[in-house]
Amino acid sequence: MMDEENLKQIARLAKIELKEEEVKEFSPQIRSILALFDEIDEVETEDVKPTFHVFGLKNVFREDAASPSLAGEDAIKNAPKKERGYIKGPKIM
Amino acid sequence: MNNVMIGLEVHVQLNKLKSKLFCGCSTDYQDEEPNTHTCPVCLGLPGALPVVNRKAVECGIKVALALNCEVLEQTLFYRKNYFYPDLPKGFQISQYDFPLAVNGKMSIETDRGEKIIRINRVHMEEDPARMIHEGGIQYSRHSLIDYNRSGMALLEIVTEPDLKSPKEARRFLDKLRSILEYLDVFNGDLEGAMRVDSNISLAGGDRAEVKNISSHKGVEKALSYEATRQKNLLRRNIKIIQETRHYDEERGITISMRTKEGEEDYRYFPEPDLPPMSVKSWTERLKDEIPELPDAKIRRFVEEYGVKENHARSLTSDIEIADYFETVCKSSICTIPRQKVVRRAREIDPNMAASWIVDVLKGELNYREMKIEGSPLTEDKTIKILKDLSSGKITEKNAVEIIREILDNGGDPEEIARRRGFGRLDRSETEILVKKVIEENPKVVEDYHKKKKRALNFLVGKVMALSKGKSAPKDVNELLEKYLCED
Numbered sequence: 152m153m154d155e156e157n158l159k160q161i162a163r164l165a166k167i168e169l170k171e172e173e174v175k176e177f178s179p180q181i182r183s184i185l186a187l188f189d190e191i192d193e194v195e196t197e198d199v200k201p202t203f204h205v206f207g208l209k210n211v212f213r214e215d216a217a218s219p220s221l222a223g224e225d226a227i228k229n230a231p232k233k234e235r236g237y238i239k240g241p242k243i244m
Numbered sequence: 245m246n247n248v249m250i251g252l253e254v255h256v257q258l259n260k261l262k263s264k265l266f267c268g269c270s271t272d273y274q275d276e277e278p279n280t281h282t283c284p285v286c287l288g289l290p291g292a293l294p295v296v297n298r299k300a301v302e303c304g305i306k307v308a309l310a311l312n313c314e315v316l317e318q319t320l321f322y323r324k325n326y327f328y329p330d331l332p333k334g335f336q337i338s339q340y341d342f343p344l345a346v347n348g349k350m351s352i353e354t355d356r357g358e359k360i361i362r363i364n365r366v367h368m369e370e371d372p373a374r375m376i377h378e379g380g381i382q383y384s385r386h387s388l389i390d391y392n393r394s395g396m397a398l399l400e401i402v403t404e405p406d407l408k409s410p411k412e413a414r415r416f417l418d419k420l421r422s423i424l425e426y427l428d429v430f431n432g433d434l435e436g437a438m439r440v441d442s443n444i445s446l447a448g449g450d451r452a453e454v455k456n457i458s459s460h461k462g463v464e465k466a467l468s469y470e471a472t473r474q475k476n477l478l479r480r481n482i483k484i485i486q487e488t489r490h491y492d493e494e495r496g497i498t499i500s501m502r503t504k505e506g507e508e509d510y511r512y513f514p515e516p517d518l519p520p521m522s523v524k525s526w527t528e529r530l531k532d533e534i535p536e537l538p539d540a541k542i543r544r545f546v547e548e549y550g551v552k553e554n555h556a557r558s559l560t561s562d563i564e565i566a567d568y569f570e571t572v573c574k575s576s577i578c579t580i581p582r583q584k585v586v587r588r589a590r591e592i593d594p595n596m597a598a599s600w601i602v603d604v605l606k607g608e609l610n611y612r613e614m615k616i617e618g619s620p621l622t623e624d625k626t627i628k629i630l631k632d633l634s635s636g637k638i639t640e641k642n643a644v645e646i647i648r649e650i651l652d653n654g655g656d657p658e659e660i661a662r663r664r665g666f667g668r669l670d671r672s673e674t675e676i677l678v679k680k681v682i683e684e685n686p687k688v689v690e691d692y693h694k695k696k697k698r699a700l701n702f703l704v705g706k707v708m709a710l711s712k713g714k715s716a717p718k719d720v721n722e723l724l725e726k727y728l729c730e731d
């Protein structure tokens with residue numbers, strides 16, 4: 152069930168910073184959303200195939216042909232930090 | 245080794261494709277400036293729509309079939325969510341449940357004979373960007389990111405933990421590489437074409453994951469280091485913890501990566517932008533496009549040409565070498581797989597050709613870091629050299645010299661032999677020398693008739709000296725006896 156620890160873990164995975172009072176505020180809200188799913192869980196789905204995709208499309212492909220790419224300067228235009236054509240990012244180990 | 249168990253996750257770039265997995269950006273970025281082969285799809289810009297490259301799926305199915313896998317009826321892409329600078333979208337499009345294919349197997353040659361390695365699954369995913377840490381990952385303060393690689397089609401091939409030593413792991417990867425190159429879906433010479441993660445554990449310990457082994461040659465070293473490290477811990481009764489370790493290729497060691505807070509949770513869910521695929525029906529058609537693979541070729545070389553099995557194995561480990569051998573051996577004009585016309589050549593013993601290609605040519609190529617394809621030593625030149633060798637026109641040493649010179653500077657075998665004074669003299673040329681020696685040494689000839697054994701040896705030596713060693717010893721002996729008897 153959604154306790155405060157779960158919520159903090161999810162926020163961490165999503166890289167969202169939550170203040171302690173926000174954790175207190177959101178926990179019951181998310182609990183109530185999850186309660187809704189508990190209700191859905193009660194529907195009998197024994198004979199229903201799982202749905203992975205809602206449009207009923209399948210096998211949409213493109214042929215293997217190269218098309219022009221963005222110019223280098225356009226590709227990195229929005230990056231806050233760059234160096235010699237590279238985007239500069241944090242070091243993560 | 246005390247019960248080492250190794251499983252591999254091999255990431256293979258389908259780098260023979262023209263375009264990336266989900267966009268039309270060119271795959272030809274190896275020598276290009278960073279971030280010049282990107283588009284909204286592979287940069288993960290909002291609103292961009294990925295569309296699957298049909299040929300990438302076909303390549304994946306061919307690999308799956310070559311590894312004796314079962315292609316699933318329905319296959320799906322998923323989002324694997326995590327944050328990392330090499331992943332512009334905040335998720336990687338990969339596969340999870342419903343991979344392309346499962347339950348395969350591949351055999352490898354071990355010191356104790358053939359061994360089957362089970363393949364757990366083959367799935368498709370997009371390659372992340374390339375990250376550069378200047379001064380090494382431990383010392384650099386930031387990363388530089390090049391998205392040219394982002395979105396390249398990757399296959400992930402996952403084995404069961406059936407490999408029992410670092411050496412077997414390397415054998416597996418060598419064999420896998422040769423199968424991929426036979427299928428013409430992969431060029432293993434390109435940087436980053438094959439990257440390996442592995443699980444390794446010893447009996448009585450938890451398993452460690454070793455990531456970032458970036459060459460198939462590095463695998464044996466990385467795993468040997470890790471096996472030894474674990475063995476030493478066990479010996480000192482220190483518990484091996486389950487952890488992820490990073491292979492530092494330069495220093496040849498594995499480093500523990502900081503344990504992440506909380507368990508990794510990728511929150512996989514089906515990729516809503518990519519409809520499911522149902523491609524099992526393609527397998528019949530694609531089966532027909534699969535060429536003769538290494539195992540079958542080894543059997544055929546042994547049966548058809550009568551070459552030794554170890555020679556057949558070595559010849560077939562590289563398809564270019566295998567084709568080269570067949571071109572040299574075929575004694576009639578015909579076509580072989582990969583549509584090369586085989587030229588006419590006679591008097592070449594396949595065993596001799598096999599032994600020269602495996603024992604001499606491969607070594608000379610390796611030494612020069614050359615490939616046979618595109619080298620100046622074309623098949624017709626090797627045919628000429630081997631013919632002259634078997635007819636006694638040149639010596640084995642001459643043949644090696646000619647091969648070396650052609651690899652270094654090009655040229656024609658006959659011209660080189662002439663220029664460098666290689667080769668045997670004709671019998672008629674030796675005959676002239678024999679007559680001359682008999683004429684100039686009447687005293688020795690007299691000794692010969694007095695049955696002095698040393699006299700004949702002296703005359704043989706004289707003829708050989710005159711011919712600079714190029715007279716056939718058989719000719720010299722026969723001709724000397726003939727003319728001495730006529731005296």
Ligand SMILES: [Zn+2]
Pocket residue numbers: 264267268269281282283284285286287395
């Ligand atoms: Zn792109």
